[in-house]
Amino acid sequence: MMNNDKPSIIVAIEDENQAIDRLQSLFNGIEEEEIPVTTMVLKFNDVKQRAYQAALASRLSVGIGFEGSEIVVHYKNLHEEEPLFDILNANASQQRILGANAARLVKGTPFKELKQ
Numbered sequence: 001m002m003n004n005d006k007p008s009i010i011v012a013i014e015d016e017n018q019a020i021d022r023l024q025s026l027f028n029g030i031e032e033e034e035i036p037v038t039t040m041v042l043k044f045n046d047v048k049q050r051a052y053q054a055a056l057a058s059r060l061s062v063g064i065g066f067e068g069s070e071i072v073v074h075y076k077n078l079h080e081e082e083p084l085f086d087i088l089n090a091n092a093s094q095q096r097i098l099g100a101n102a103a104r105l106v107k108g109t110p111f112k113e114l115k116q
Contacts, residue, residue, distance in 0.1 A: 007060050008035070008036035008038045008058065008060060009035055009037045009060055009103065009106065010039070010063050011040070012040060012041075012042040012050040012051060012053065012054035012063060013040070014067075015041055023071075026098055027099060029095065029097060029099025029100040029103070030103045032096075032103075033100050033103030035060070035102075040057060050072075051065030051072040052080040054074065055078075058076070060106045062105050069090075070086065070087070070088050071085070071086075071087050071095065072087075073085040073086075073098055073101065073105075085101065087114070097112045100112050101114065
C-alpha cells in the first residue's frame with residue numbers, strides 16, 4: 001500500500017505495525033470512488049496534526065489520521081486545527097462514508113450525508 005509515486009489519499013499511521021484492519025470500511029469507501037489510497041508512517045503526537053501532515057504529503061492534498069476511536073479527514077488548505085471531518089466511534093457504515101467523502105473531496109463532487 002505504500003507507493004508515493006502515484007497520487008493518492010494518504011492514511012497516516014504511527015508505525016509499520018499499527019493495525020489498520022479495523023479501518024477496512026474506510027479504505028473501501030475511498031476505493032469505491034476510484035481514488036488511490038496509501039499509508040505513510042508519520043510520527044506526530046496529535047491525530048489532527050498527523051492527518052494534516054498526511055494531507056500536505058499527499059499529491060491529492062487529502063490526508064487521514066486515526067487514533068483510538070477517532071478518525072480525522074484533513075485537507076491541505078484548511079487550518080491544522082480545523083479538519084474537514086473529526087469523528088469518534090465511527091461504525092463501519094460511517095467509516096465507508098468518511099472514506100467516500102475523502103475521495104469526493106479529491107473529485108470535487110458533493111459529499112454523502114454522514115449521520116452521527
